[in-house]
Amino acid sequence: MDDLLREFLTETNENLERVDAEIVRFEHEPNNSEILSNIFRLVHTIKGTCGFLGLPRLETLAHATETLMSRFRDGMPVTGDAVTLVLSAIDRIKIILAEIEEEQGEGGGDDSDLIEVLYRLAGHARVNGSPASDAVDGVQDEPASPAPADANFAAREQNASERSGEKRERLTSYSIRVQVETLDNLMTRVSELVLTRNQLLEIVRRHEESDFKVPLQRLSNVTAELQEGVMKTRMQPIGNAWQKLPRIVRDLCAELGKDIELEMHGANTELDRQVLEMVKDPLTHLVRNCADHGIESPPERLAAGKTRSGKIRLSACHQGGHIIIEISDDGRGLDIERIRALALQRGLLSESDLAAKSDSEICNLIFTPGFSTATHVTSVSGRGVGMDVVRANVEQIGGTIDLKSVRKIGTTFSIKIPLTLAIVSALIVEVSGERFAIPQLSVLELVRTGGEHCIEWIKDTPVLRLRKALLPLLHLNEILHLGQSKPDHGFVVVMQVGNQVFGLVVDGLFHTEEIVIKPMSSKLRHIAAFSGTTILGDGAVIMIIDPNGIVQALGRASPVLARTPEAEAMEGEGAGKEDLTPLLVFRAGSQQPKAVPLSLISRLEEIDRGRIELSNGQHFVQYRGQLMPLLCIDARTSTDRNGMQPVLVFSDHSRSMGLLVDEIVDIVEQRLDVEIASEQPGVLGYAVVKGRATEVIDVGHFLPQAFADWLDQRDARPAPLAPKVLLVDDSAFFRDMLGPLIKAAGYRVHAAASAAQALAALSSGIAIDVVVTDIEMPGMDGFALATTLRQDPRTARIPVIALSAMVSTDAIHRGRRAGFHDFVAKFDRTGLIAAIKEQTDELHAAA
Amino acid sequence: MDKDEHFTEFVTFSIAGQLFGLPIAQVQDVFKPMNITPVPLAGTEIAGVLNLRGRIVTAIEMRSRLEAQPRDSGAEAMAIGIEAKGESFGLLIDAVGEVLKLADFELESNPINLERKLAALSVGVYRLDGQLLVILDIDEVLRLRGEAAAA
Numbered sequence: 001m002d003d004l005l006r007e008f009l010t011e012t013n014e015n016l017e018r019v020d021a022e023i024v025r026f027e028h029e030p031n032n033s034e035i036l037s038n039i040f041r042l043v044h045t046i047k048g049t050c051g052f053l054g055l056p057r058l059e060t061l062a063h064a065t066e067t068l069m070s071r072f073r074d075g076m077p078v079t080g081d082a083v084t085l086v087l088s089a090i091d092r093i094k095i096i097l098a099e100i101e102e103e104q105g106e107g108g109g110d111d112s113d114l115i116e117v118l119y120r121l122a123g124h125a126r127v128n129g130s131p132a133s134d135a136v137d138g139v140q141d142e143p144a145s146p147a148p149a150d151a152n153f154a155a156r157e158q159n160a161s162e163r164s165g166e167k168r169e170r171l172t173s174y175s176i177r178v179q180v181e182t183l184d185n186l187m188t189r190v191s192e193l194v195l196t197r198n199q200l201l202e203i204v205r206r207h208e209e210s211d212f213k214v215p216l217q218r219l220s221n222v223t224a225e226l227q228e229g230v231m232k233t234r235m236q237p238i239g240n241a242w243q244k245l246p247r248i249v250r251d252l253c254a255e256l257g258k259d260i261e262l263e264m265h266g267a268n269t270e271l272d273r274q275v276l277e278m279v280k281d282p283l284t285h286l287v288r289n290c291a292d293h294g295i296e297s298p299p300e301r302l303a304a305g306k307t308r309s310g311k312i313r314l315s316a317c318h319q320g321g322h323i324i325i326e327i328s329d330d331g332r333g334l335d336i337e338r339i340r341a342l343a344l345q346r347g348l349l350s351e352s353d354l355a356a357k358s359d360s361e362i363c364n365l366i367f368t369p370g371f372s373t374a375t376h377v378t379s380v381s382g383r384g385v386g387m388d389v390v391r392a393n394v395e396q397i398g399g400t401i402d403l404k405s406v407r408k409i410g411t412t413f414s415i416k417i418p419l420t421l422a423i424v425s426a427l428i429v430e431v432s433g434e435r436f437a438i439p440q441l442s443v444l445e446l447v448r449t450g451g452e453h454c455i456e457w458i459k460d461t462p463v464l465r466l467r468k469a470l471l472p473l474l475h476l477n478e479i480l481h482l483g484q485s486k487p488d489h490g491f492v493v494v495m496q497v498g499n500q501v502f503g504l505v506v507d508g509l510f511h512t513e514e515i516v517i518k519p520m521s522s523k524l525r526h527i528a529a530f531s532g533t534t535i536l537g538d539g540a541v542i543m544i545i546d547p548n549g550i551v552q553a554l555g556r557a558s559p560v561l562a563r564t565p566e567a568e569a570m571e572g573e574g575a576g577k578e579d580l581t582p583l584l585v586f587r588a589g590s591q592q593p594k595a596v597p598l599s600l601i602s603r604l605e606e607i608d609r610g611r612i613e614l615s616n617g618q619h620f621v622q623y624r625g626q627l628m629p630l631l632c633i634d635a636r637t638s639t640d641r642n643g644m645q646p647v648l649v650f651s652d653h654s655r656s657m658g659l660l661v662d663e664i665v666d667i668v669e670q671r672l673d674v675e676i677a678s679e680q681p682g683v684l685g686y687a688v689v690k691g692r693a694t695e696v697i698d699v700g701h702f703l704p705q706a707f708a709d710w711l712d713q714r715d716a717r718p719a720p721l722a723p724k725v726l727l728v729d730d731s732a733f734f735r736d737m738l739g740p741l742i743k744a745a746g747y748r749v750h751a752a753a754s755a756a757q758a759l760a761a762l763s764s765g766i767a768i769d770v771v772v773t774d775i776e777m778p779g780m781d782g783f784a785l786a787t788t789l790r791q792d793p794r795t796a797r798i799p800v801i802a803l804s805a806m807v808s809t810d811a812i813h814r815g816r817r818a819g820f821h822d823f824v825a826k827f828d829r830t831g832l833i834a835a836i837k838e839q840t841d842e843l844h845a846a847a
Numbered sequence: 848m849d850k851d852e853h854f855t856e857f858v859t860f861s862i863a864g865q866l867f868g869l870p871i872a873q874v875q876d877v878f879k880p881m882n883i884t885p886v887p888l889a890g891t892e893i894a895g896v897l898n899l900r901g902r903i904v905t906a907i908e909m910r911s912r913l914e915a916q917p918r919d920s921g922a923e924a925m926a927i928g929i930e931a932k933g934e935s936f937g938l939l940i941d942a943v944g945e946v947l948k949l950a951d952f953e954l955e956s957n958p959i960n961l962e963r964k965l966a967a968l969s970v971g972v973y974r975l976d977g978q979l980l981v982i983l984d985i986d987e988v989l990r991l992r993g994e995a996a997a998a
Contacts, residue, residue: 191901434885480887521896521905521934523991527888533896533903541884541896541903 004243008049009101014177015042016094023087031078039086040069046093052247058096061111064118065089071122082121089114180273183233187516190223190230191535197223198538231516238316238325239267241280245287249312252291259298259309260291266316271323275417279325279399282390286327286413287312289387294331294411304408306330318441319416328412334363334405342371363405367391426515426544428536429493430508432482435542437534438493440512442547444501447492455492455505458830460603464492464503472554473503476545479529479553497551504550517544528552582669584648585689588633588661594695595687596648597737598667603649605658612645623649623656630658631702633682650699659702666690684736698736723769723840724748728758728785729803730777738803738832742772745833747840755780759788762795770839771800772832775815783818790819799839803832853951857973859944859980860927863915866944868973868982875928875935877943880906892991894939899928904935912938912988914964931989938988947980949973954982 019042026035047062065086072078092114099109197220204210242264249262271279295301295310302308316325336359343349343365354362365371369388394401399417426437427446447453447466455462455473462473473492477483492503515534524530528549535541582598605623612630613620619630630647647658668690682701686693725747729735735751742749750766752758755777762768771789775782782802789795799821812823822835857868858877883895883906894906906926910918918924918941926937954971961969968987973980 188901191898434887482887518903521903521936522932523893523905523907523989524886524889524896527886529888530886535898535901535903539898540882541898543884543886543896 008053009097012046012097026083036072043069061092064115068118068122085117085121186230190227193223194227234273235270236273236276237268237270241276241283242267249291258295260295261309261311263313269316282393285390290327290329294329296332323417325415326412328410330410333407333409333411336362339365363403425512427512428510429506431476431506437515437542437544442495442497444494444496449490449492471503473505474553475505495547497547500551502554582667583689584667585665586661587663587665592695593665593692594697595689596697600699601648605647605649606644607647609643609645628656628658630660631705632660722748724767725836726750726758726768726771728752728773730754755785768798770836771798772803775802775804786818786820801835854948855951856946856948858946860940861942862909862913862940866978866980868980873985875930878926878928880924880926880937890991902935904937906937906939908939
């Protein structure tokens with residue numbers, strides 16, 4: 001049976017039940033207008049719905065009854081006969097309903113006898129001709145006396161009420177109405193049952209041969225099914241909230257003289273009954289609004305080159321733990337100028353406020369209390385129930401409403417409702433020994449780390465290479481400030497929130513489970529990382545991760561994250577800041593600030609001083625599963641206090657070292673000019689940073705200290721085989737900084753301070769495998785150097801890597817033409833080493 | 848003076864050596880908290896959440912609420928179940944004492960020198976034989992700092 005029809009039958013039967021009681025009162029107090037209007041309203045509803053459902057027999061009968069009732073309302077005295085007649089009519093309605101239920105059609109019965117008497121009593125002559133109307137003429141002359149007819153009815157009715165009683169019983173088995181509270185209580189009880197079941201299972205597990213085993217297994221299964229069943233009772237397809245909309249739109253079309261088509265998608269999207277109830281009214285209002293204000297009249301539409309009939313599209317889908325409902329029309333769109341004018345006129349905003357707002361912000365003003373854009377009030381909308389009420393209703397259930405409008409194209413309202421109280425499928429994960437639930441809806445896939453998929457670091461940013469895309473990663477233990485997780489094997493949960501795809505690193509994965517989201521305690525609601533709590537099958541309470549809260553961490557995971565080389569390069573292009581170097585300013589030992597290019601640092605960490613171990617005169621700390629040597633930039637840096645110690649971590653491919661500092665002061669971006677060179681080991685020189693003389697630290701000095709073999713190990717390789725890199729840079733700072741790094745990566749380095757020096761070195765016969773050159777240099781620049789090298793047959797085969805502060809597409813093209821083999825951002829240390837490796841490997845492969 | 852309405856029954860319990868009381872009408876139940884799930888990023892007073900017969904209870908560590916020393920490791924806590932604004936809370940305490948029926952007029956206002964933190968959470972004091980019984984103001988106890996800061 002049609003859902004709509006079934007709902008109609010259930011509802012009407014329920015109402016009739018109520019009216020039965022009312023009618024008895026009606027008989028005793030025929031002049032009680034309240035009872036009269038109750039019955040009238042019911043009959044009126046039946047009539048209206050029948051018209052919509054295409055049940056003409058019932059409609060005609062209800063209409064006739066309504067006509068008589070309206071006469072009573074108008075003051076016609078109510079006689080006993082009339083009451084009997086109304087009762088008969090209602091009983092007839094029941095018969096027809098029973099027939100509809102049984103045969104799914106109205107049956108071929110004829111109600112003209114009853115209808116005629118109803119009309120006669122109402123003093124109406126039937127206007128529209130129907131087969132029955134001929135028969136009326138004959139009886140019309142007779143004195144108005146329904147009595148003889150009643151006798152006939154009585155017999156039929158008795159028969160009928162027996163039948164209908166039996167039918168109704170059957171109908172109630174289709175669906176019953178239950179208080180949501182009852183379901184909630186049931187849910188709680190079931191959770192307790194599950195808990196008890198689990199305790200029993202635990203006890204039986206301890207007793208190998210127990211007679212309880214088999215029955216308990218059955219109890220366990222039944223409990224699981226019961227739990228599932230109870231959870232399901234709360235879910236309803238959103239289509240239930242849409243059922244009345246086609247009728248409403250149809251009525252509106254008639255009333256407004258418009259032609260509107262209503263499209264509905266995703267009616268099966270399930271949501272919590274309670275949420276459904278609360279979203280019903282806002283939806284209805286929005287649809288009315290689209291029909292009334294959005295869709296133009298047919299002549300207007302034709303004039304605008306649109307189809308005659310307008311379209312309202314309703315859709316629903318699950319998205320990232322929310323349900324998104326969209327209501328869109330292809331009407332005239334919002335009149336932004338009018339909204340502006342109105343906002344000004346109503347004094348909601350000042351002119352300057354308005355000027356600062358974008359069109360979409362202006363559109364959203366219609367949700368402000370006291371706002372209505374309708375120029376004239378129609379009976380449909382604009383009766384004071386404004387969009388502000390719609391928004392208030394949506395927000396009441398924790399949802400948001402947004403609208404997009406394009407002039408002459410249409411308007412789209414999107415309502416986003418969280419699944420609070422709803423049941424979602426969730427993935428249970430473990431991190432640092434704790435379990436958490438991640439809504440399955442936002443999970444795209446799961447990846448085991450290690451082997452093919454290992455976590456890599458771009459400076460401070462962990463990433464995962466996944467099918468040629470780089471996926472930004474977040475460590476759940478870091479976001480939640482939990483202890484270290486096991487770094488050797490973990491899983492990446494690939495998630496999507498809006499358009500942002502990212503990976504969440506966890507230690508372990510369990511199963512997926514249908515969980516009931518329980519609202520968060522008010523004491524915990526401020527924690528953005530969680531959206532709720534749930535009780536797992538084993539009775540444990542766990543927190544539900546809010547993907548939206550987690551994704552916020554992407555933006556603030558580390559200060560360095562926002563400063564990727566790409567971002568720097570892009571900024572450089574746009575703002576002419578190509579010479580700016582991000583510097584980390586810190587203090588160590590003395591009060592004088594010290595600085596190091598941020599790009600050299602792979603992480604900033606705080607470690608517990610208690611964890612610093614001393615071995616062989618060297619400080620170490622356990623870091624990511626390895627022992628990391630720690631060095632003091634300044635002997636005065638104290639390590640003997642308790643508490644947290646800031647550490648700058650520098651990493652090579654497989655090794656890290658930490659520099660202990662006292663305090664991290666700032667990250668500044670400025671032009672780095674090392675003005676005074678320093679004789680002091682470990683200090684490159686002094687630069688003015690933020691108006692203060694600042695020591696620029698030479699990282700190259702510390703690396704060999706941390707690992708005595710940092711250089712030796714590489715140098716131990718047969719020296720003649722180690723490729724030689726010619727490093728050309730006019731800045732002593734970069735030569736000093738990059739030289740040791742390239743060396744540390746296992747290459748021999750020859751440095752040159754200008755293109756001329758480089759050419760001189762090459763012509764002097766030094767065997768160079770790769771040239772790494774700066775682009776911006778006084779005299780001959782990098783482009784010219786590359787071109788010159790290309791033209792000389794002796795050097796034409798040497799790969800040239802360009803170092804540039806700005807990696808723009810234009811520069812790359814120009815570089816390629818000039819003969820550069822690769823382009824590396826000046827601060828991309830890892831990128832540089834990779835590029836050198838690639839070029840030398842190719843060289844070997846070619847040889 | 849011996850009428851019931853002039854007496855209140857108090858559930859008494861001890862936290863860090865001090866005896867406290869709550870009117871019995873405010874106490875839902877007394878239970879042994881088991882399987883408390885800690886909540887990351889929550890304030891220190893929040894011991895975690897637990898499942899009490901299908902209801903999710905937020906456990907509040909009264910020792911940190913009162914800024915007392917943490918309980919010795921190994922010492923098991925008890926919990927006083929409270930219902931407030933439709934939510935369930937469990938106040939973690941050291942031990943539950945007896946239920947006392949005390950005359951309303953004997954409740955004295957907080958001694959002037961009562962520790963300020965304690966005074967803020969107390970509605971008054973009963974002088975019992977040999978010790979003081981501090982009656983807690985449950986609304987104040989449940990007003991946590993973390994929450995206020997976030998709001």
